[in-house]
Amino acid sequence: DGGITQSPKYLFRKEGQNVTLSCEQNLNHDAMYWYRQDPGQGLRLIYYSQIVNDFQKGDIAEGYSVSREKKESFPLTVTSAQKNPTAFYLCASSYGGARQPQHFGDGTRLSIL
Amino acid sequence: KNEVEQSPQNLTAQEGEFITINCSYSVGISALHWLQQHPGGGIVSLFMLSSGKKKHGRLIATINIQEKHSSLHITASHPRDSAVYICAVSRRGFGNEKLTFGTGTRLTIIP
Numbered sequence: 001d002g003g004i005t006q007s008p009k010y011l012f013r014k015e016g017q018n019v020t021l022s023c024e025q026n027l028n029h030d031a032m033y034w035y036r037q038d039p040g041q042g043l044r045l046i047y048y049s050q051i052v053n054d055f056q057k058g059d060i061a062e063g064y065s066v067s068r069e070k071k072e073s074f075p076l077t078v079t080s081a082q083k084n085p086t087a088f089y090l091c092a093s094s095y096g097g098a099r100q101p102q103h104f105g106d107g108t109r110l111s112i113l
Numbered sequence: 114k115n116e117v118e119q120s121p122q123n124l125t126a127q128e129g130e131f132i133t134i135n136c137s138y139s140v141g142i143s144a145l146h147w148l149q150q151h152p153g154g155g156i157v158s159l160f161m162l163s164s165g166k167k168k169h170g171r172l173i174a175t176i177n178i179q180e181k182h183s184s185l186h187i188t189a190s191h192p193r194d195s196a197v198y199i200c201a202v203s204r205r206g207f208g209n210e211k212l213t214f215g216t217g218t219r220l221t222i223i224p
Contacts, residue, residue, distance in 0.1 A: 042214030042217070090154075099144055105155070106155035107153075
C-alpha cells in the first residue's frame with residue numbers, strides 16, 4: 001500500500017543537540033512538506049520541496065534544515081538553534097499544484113529532556 | 114484575526130446526531146480542504162472543494178465562495194467519528210504549498 005512513513009513516532013532531544021526526523025513516501029509525489037503543530041494553533045509550514053534537489057522556506061523555517069536528495073525522502077533536522085522545538089511534526093506529500101490534496105504521515109512528537 | 118476561523122472549537126454530541134462544523138476564511142482561495150486528525154495524530158484528507166458540494170458516505174462538505182464559508186456535515190454520527198476536524202485553504206496565486214490552517218474542531222460522539 002502506498003503512503004507516507006514518519007519515524008520515529010516519539011523522539012527525545014537533549015538541549016544543544018540536533019535531531020533528524022525521517023519522512024519517506026512511496027506515492028510517487030513530487031511535492032513534500034513539513035509542518036509543525038502546537039496546542040491550540042493551526043499547522044504551520046516549516047519547509048516544502050516541489051522537486052528533487054530544491055526546497056523553499058515556509059513560515060517558520062528558523063532553526064530547521066531539510067534536504068531533498070531523493071524523490072521519496074524529505075528529512076527534517078531540528079537544530080540547536082531552534083529554541084522551542086517541543087511540538088508535533090507532520091510530513092505531507094502531494095502531486096503539487098493548487099488542486100491536489102496533500103497526504104499526511106502519522107507524525108513525530110519531539111520532546112526536550 | 115486568523116485568516117481561517119472554525120467553529121465551534123469543541124463539540125460533544127450523542128450518537129446518531131447530525132453534526133455541523135463551520136469554517137470561515139478571509140483570503141482569496143483556489144480550494145478549501147477538510148481534514149480529519151485522529152487521536153494518535155495522523156491526518157487524513159476528507160475533501161478538497163472549490164465550489165458547491167461533495168459527499169462521501171455520511172460526510173458532506175459545502176462551500177459558498179461569495180460568503181467565504183464552508184461547512185462539514187456528518188449524518189448519523191458514530192463514536193468512531195470522534196476526532197479533530199481541520200479546515201485549510203489553498204490561497205489563490207500561491208499554489209498548494211501555501212495551505213493556511215484553522216485551529217480545528219474537536220468532536221466527541223458519546224455512545
